[in-house]
Amino acid sequence: MTWLAWRQQRLTWLIVAIVFTAVLSVSAYGHWRVANLIQQADVFKASEGYNDIFTDSQLVAILIPPLVGIFLGVSLFAPEIEHNTHVLVLTQSVSRLRWFFVKIAYAAVAAVAAGGLQSIAFDWSWSQYIAALDQSWVDPMTLGARGVDPAAYTLLATVAGAAAGLLIRRTLSAVAITIGVFAVVRVGGMFAWLSLVPTRQDVRQLPGAYPAPPRDSFAFFVDGGFILNDGQRLLNYDPVYQDIIGSCPVDTVADKCLVENGVAAEFIRYYSTDQFAAIQAVDAGLAIAISFILLAIGAFWVRKRTH
Structure with a gap:
């Protein structure tokens, strides 16, 4: 069964490898160009020339997990079931659950590896740019492109695609379901960490000197x-x-005017980079938990299915 799963998925692995080779090549070029501009102390030019590319890179890094996951997950079961070729395997001495878990295991390893490589490539490519221009490491776009998030969400998309293929039994429908599940969890993860991870706060009493900016220049x-005076x-x-x-x-008279309008203090709320681990624990943790739930649903469905 292990050999068969490898034979069936080797083309998928090859295509994923080619895609990530291209991604790593682009990342290497971006890293080299940014490093040269920063070494020349031309930070303004780096900002002017790379803001749009950086934003595009964030978007691509967030879109890679669902695309890879859909490609890996939906192709596991939906085409076989759609054409009834799975019947040949299930009539052999291989149990249904072994058939399910061996195929899922290969795809899950590829998904986690792909997400991890993408995260490493993004960090390596853009860390100098972010440090030079005081960009935030903890804004929602950057959070989704680095750390464990890419691996967790690629795994989610893969398992969601596999489960959708088993339950829906139609490739295109499974793709649509997978995109929907990924989008809901992605947005839900953001609202989860915004709700569960407390923000930091700086308060300036009026009248008074403006406080120094947060020590963390990469804050979000x-x-x-x-x-107001009444709280x-x-x-x-x-x-x-x-x-x-x-x-x-x-x-300079703004403080006096604010006080006359009943303002006692002003405040700002932000997330600091030292909260990165806590934020990703919530975000990636939600994706991994839902992946296991979908995995359990798929295993139950395979076991109970009669054909």
């Missing part, structure tokens, strides 16, 4: 606003906040 700023908080998108800001000049 969430929001900020005013604290009420106004966020920076609140219409009342905008009215107060509009009525006060942006100069």
Whole structure:
């Protein structure tokens, strides 16, 4: 069974390897170009020339896991079941669960390896750029492109594709279901860590000197606003906040104006890079947990299925 699973998936592995060779080549070029600009102390040019490329790289890094996962997962069972070629295997001495888990194991190893390589490539390619330009390591886009997130979400897409192929029995339908599951978990993971991981906060009492920026220049700023004399908080998108800001000049007498408008202090909330592990523990943990749930559903379905 192990040999058969390898024979069936070797073309898939080869295509994934070719794709990641191309990704690593592009990453190597980006790393080399950014390193040259920074060595020349031309940081502005690095920013001007690479902001769009950096954003595109973040987007590509987030899209690679579902694409690879769909390619690996949906192709495991859906085509066989759609054409009834799985019947030949199941009529041999191989148990249904062994057939299921051996095929899943090969795909899962490929998925985790692909996600890990993508994460390493992104870090290596862009770490100098982010450090030179004080970009955030903990904004949602960058979080999804580095650390354990790519491996966890590639695994999720692979298992979701395999489970969808088993249950739906149609390749195109399984692809659509997999995309939907991935998108829901991806967005849900972001809301999960935003809800469960507490933000850091800096408060400036008025009147008074502006506090130094957070020591972590790579922080991801969430929001900020005013604290009124009665303790009420106004966020920076609140219409009342905008009215107060509009009525006060942006100069040395701004504090006096804010105090006259009932403002006691101002605050900012942000995530710091030392919270990266906690954020990814929630985000990747959710993806891995749902992967195991889908794996259990698939195993149960295989065991109970009659054909």
